[in-house]
Amino acid sequence: MSGKARMNGGARGHATTTTTTTTTTTRHGGATSSVLYVALQWVTVVLQVMTQIMIPLGSAVIDLLRVMGVWEVLTDVITRYRAPFVVIFVLPLSLMFDCAMQIRSYIIFKLYSAPELHEERVLDVQRQVALAVANAKAGKGPKRLCTARPGWLSISMDYRTYKQSSAQISISMYDILGEVQPITGPGSGSGGQETASAMRGSIWVEPMVSMGQISHFLNPRGWTLPILPEMDDLTVGGLLMGVGIETSCHKYGLFSEMVEEYEVVLGNSERIFVRRDNEYADLFHALPWSYGTLGFLVSVKLIVVPCKPWVRLRYHPARSLEKGVSKFRALCDGAEKPDFVESLAFSRDTMVVMEGDMVDEDQVVPGARNEIGRFYMPWFYKHVEEILESGADFAEEFVPIRDYYHRHTKSIFWELEHIIPGGNHPFFRYLFGWLVPPKVSFLKLTQTEGMQSTYESMHVAQDFLLPLKGLQAQLEFLDDKMGIYPIWLCPHKHYNSGGTAFLRDPVDCNAEDEIGQYEMYVDIGLYGFARGALEKKKDFNMKSVMREVENYLLRNHGFQMMYADTYQSREEFLQMFNHEHYFKMREKYHATEAFGLIYDKMARKHTSAIEIQPSRLVQIQSIAPNDVLGRCICCPNPVGLRQFTYS
Ligand SMILES: NC(=O)C1=CN([C@@H]2O[C@H](COP(=O)(O)OP(=O)(O)OC[C@H]3O[C@@H](n4cnc5c(N)ncnc54)[C@H](OP(=O)(O)O)[C@@H]3O)[C@@H](O)[C@H]2O)C=CC1
Numbered sequence: 244m245s246g247k248a249r250m251n252g253g254a255r256g257h258a259t260t261t262t263t264t265t266t267t268t269t270r271h272g273g274a275t276s277s278v279l280y281v282a283l284q285w286v287t288v289v290l291q292v293m294t295q296i297m298i299p300l301g302s303a304v305i306d307l308l309r310v311m312g313v314w315e316v317l318t319d320v321i322t323r324y325r326a327p328f329v330v331i332f333v334l335p336l337s338l339m340f341d342c343a344m345q346i347r348s349y350i351i352f353k354l355y356s357a358p359e360l361h362e363e364r365v366l367d368v369q370r371q372v373a374l375a376v377a378n379a380k381a382g383k384g385p386k387r388l389c390t391a392r393p394g395w396l397s398i399s400m401d402y403r404t405y406k407q408s409s410a411q412i413s414i415s416m417y418d419i420l421g422e423v424q425p426i427t428g429p430g431s432g433s434g435g436q437e438t439a440s441a442m443r444g445s446i447w448v449e450p451m452v453s454m455g456q457i458s459h460f461l462n463p464r465g466w467t468l469p470i471l472p473e474m475d476d477l478t479v480g481g482l483l484m485g486v487g488i489e490t491s492c493h494k495y496g497l498f499s500e501m502v503e504e505y506e507v508v509l510g511n512s513e514r515i516f517v518r519r520d521n522e523y524a525d526l527f528h529a530l531p532w533s534y535g536t537l538g539f540l541v542s543v544k545l546i547v548v549p550c551k552p553w554v555r556l557r558y559h560p561a562r563s564l565e566k567g568v569s570k571f572r573a574l575c576d577g578a579e580k581p582d583f584v585e586s587l588a589f590s591r592d593t594m595v596v597m598e599g600d601m602v603d604e605d606q607v608v609p610g611a612r613n614e615i616g617r618f619y620m621p622w623f624y625k626h627v628e629e630i631l632e633s634g635a636d637f638a639e640e641f642v643p644i645r646d647y648y649h650r651h652t653k654s655i656f657w658e659l660e661h662i663i664p665g666g667n668h669p670f671f672r673y674l675f676g677w678l679v680p681p682k683v684s685f686l687k688l689t690q691t692e693g694m695q696s697t698y699e700s701m702h703v704a705q706d707f708l709l710p711l712k713g714l715q716a717q718l719e720f721l722d723d724k725m726g727i728y729p730i731w732l733c734p735h736k737h738y739n740s741g742g743t744a745f746l747r748d749p750v751d752c753n754a755e756d757e758i759g760q761y762e763m764y765v766d767i768g769l770y771g772f773a774r775g776a777l778e779k780k781k782d783f784n785m786k787s788v789m790r791e792v793e794n795y796l797l798r799n800h801g802f803q804m805m806y807a808d809t810y811q812s813r814e815e816f817l818q819m820f821n822h823e824h825y826f827k828m829r830e831k832y833h834a835t836e837a838f839g840l841i842y843d844k845m846a847r848k849h850t851s852a853i854e855i856q857p858s859r860l861v862q863i864q865s866i867a868p869n870d871v872l873g874r875c876i877c878c879p880n881p882v883g884l885r886q887f888t889y890s
């Protein structure tokens with residue numbers, strides 16, 4: 244089936260296309276366009292090659308600098324003076340990179356038929372997979388496949404070292420494949436109850452399309468993704484094969500609930516279209532949380548809903564934990580749910596609960612406009628904190644929709660403060676605010692070993708997904724263990740849908756809607772330096788604290804997002820995420836040979852060192868609580884009983 248048919252909403256979805264050949268045509272033919280096309284292909288190739296050779300080239304340069312004896316001095320300077328280094332080098336580089344990508348997408352979208360280019364790219368992915376699998380069978384190449392997206396580009400703390408020993412499949416698919424197609428008729432396909440009867444549309448996008456790209460494209464056209472995860476650089480592929488969440492998830496469920504159809508290349512190089520209601524329906528719910536271990540996503544049809552240009556944001560400061568939690572829960576569970584619910588906890592006793600609703604221009608109160616996205620405006624969480632500190636019990640503002648969506652982008656939640664300490668000062672904002680934020684990927688790329696080990700031993704970037712009903716106790720527990728503030732609280736419906744994060748026990752679900760049974764969960768996002776690490780320094784042990792927290796998650800039906808470090812053993816991981824359906828899907832859809840298991844792929848190398856076999860778990864139960872079982876093979880930490888019991 245041709246890409247054009249897809250753009251026009253042509254019937255499709257049951258076909259398995261492996262041999263289609265297409266020719267590249269331009270929407271506006273002619274000499275100028277051909278020259279531009281060739282130029283574009285070159286720019287794309289150069290960008291790809293640059294990202295592919297960056298790491299080997301970088302390490303060659305580093306080796307050279309080491310030999311010359313300059314490397315230590317250089318890294319010392321970068322570590323000590325990270326703020327000026329980021330301002331002088333990383334910020335301009337980030338801006339240039341973003342501009343180049345925006346120009347590229349604009350030209351592609353305006354001048355060329357992106358869907359037809361897409362068909363060629365899919366064929367290319369199929370060819371790569373077939374070749375890599377054949378090489379692996381012949382013992383001429385790595386066994387496991389992964390995407391060729393370099394590890395430093397991903398929005399995570401990890402560098403994804405597994406990529407070096409895997410066959411990397413290049414998925415250079417950065418395009419939105421056409422305009423929004425309105426969907427007529429209620430309830431077709433997926434969607435929460437709020438969208439089923441309302442007007443909806445859909446849009447095909449490629450997996451490397453970013454959230455910034457999507458909001459720039461959709462919002463001016465009066466559409467939006469029902470769930471639009473916050474950070475500009477997050478990709479559709481990463482969010483769907485991993486996890487995506489935002490403050491509208493209490494209405495719609497997680498990001499993957501808003502998918503109509505996935506286009507996937509399997510481990511046998513076959514291309515299939517996966518829907519909730521076709522012959523591949525069993526795969527539909529297994530793809531999210533699978534982290535690229537079931538197949539390669541090559542495009543996806545996402546639900547879109549109409550949006551209004553403004554968000555009426557109501558702030559409810561709370562000065563006791565009980566009051567904050569009860570307001571938050573009331574907004575999530577109430578019959579009339581606001582469009583957005585979020586809370587920022589600033590200490591054990593204080594939080595600001597926020598509810599947002601999309602409104603039209605004529606509903607905006609002129610004196611209450613707040614265009615928080617403008618480069619010189621204060622960081623959003625600082626603004627929220629000011630409302631709390633003002634002593635007010637309520638505040639109302641009107642924020643442009645795109646500014647709302649990306650409200651934590653500028654300050655990378657509250658992480659930029661550690662990197663550029665004066666970043667929220669008006670002087671800095673007016674002078675350099677337009678360059679902010681630095682790209683997370685460039686921060687990773689320029690992170691020295693010293694910084695990395697400081698982050699690993701003292702800093703937390705984790706999202707814990709737990710049932711909302713236990714929120715107060717969860718916050719108290721996390722305050723005792725980590726003491727990190729602000730804390731991001733984001734509610735979401737967690738469906739009993741059969742994927743990897745299948746709720747372990749169906750009786751967990753206390754509610755149901757037209758999609759199915761669900762339990763209201765809350766994402767507790769902790770980003771920052773642990774209080775214990777700052778106060779106790781050497782006595783603080785990140786690994787043992789994290790083990791306690793992970794144990795708590797296991798006991799309380801919680802999940803950990805895998806963009807973050809996990810310290811769990813494989814057995815614990817298998818307990819946290821129900822793999823029953825996942826294993827069946829791997830077998831059925833040719834993934835077993837081609838892709839590794841989620842744990843082997845995503846858990847950081849040092850953490851798998853404390854893997855304990857189930858047989859040993861039995862032994863462990865009979866050992867006294869403080870007995871040391873052994874030592875982690877990558878560090879001198881004792882591994883004790885407390886870290887392995889779940890009662
Ligand atoms: N608000 C939110 O929801 C936020 C979410 N996050 C986290 O960040 C992640 C997204 O980051 P991002 O940098 O975009 O993605 P990543 O490059 O980090 O990819 C995440 C996972 O998805 C897999 N993946 C990505 N694209 C494809 C594809 N086309 N086909 C198959 N598998 C694919 C990757 O596999 P491989 O390893 O083979 O490349 C990897 O395992 C999410 O998973 C989420 O957990 C982070 C911040 C905010």
Ligand SMILES: C=C(/C=C/[C@@H](C)[C@H]1CC[C@H]2C3=CC=C4C[C@@H](O)CC[C@]4(C)[C@H]3CC[C@]12C)C(C)C
Nearest residue numbers: 398399400656658683686687690704706768770
């Ligand atoms: C998952 C969510 C949000 C996550 C972000 C806050 C974190 C995801 C990746 C994190 C980072 C990656 C690499 C970094 C380089 C370091 O030198 C500094 C820290 C950091 C920028 C770090 C900061 C936190 C993240 C961006 C939610 C919204 C579901």
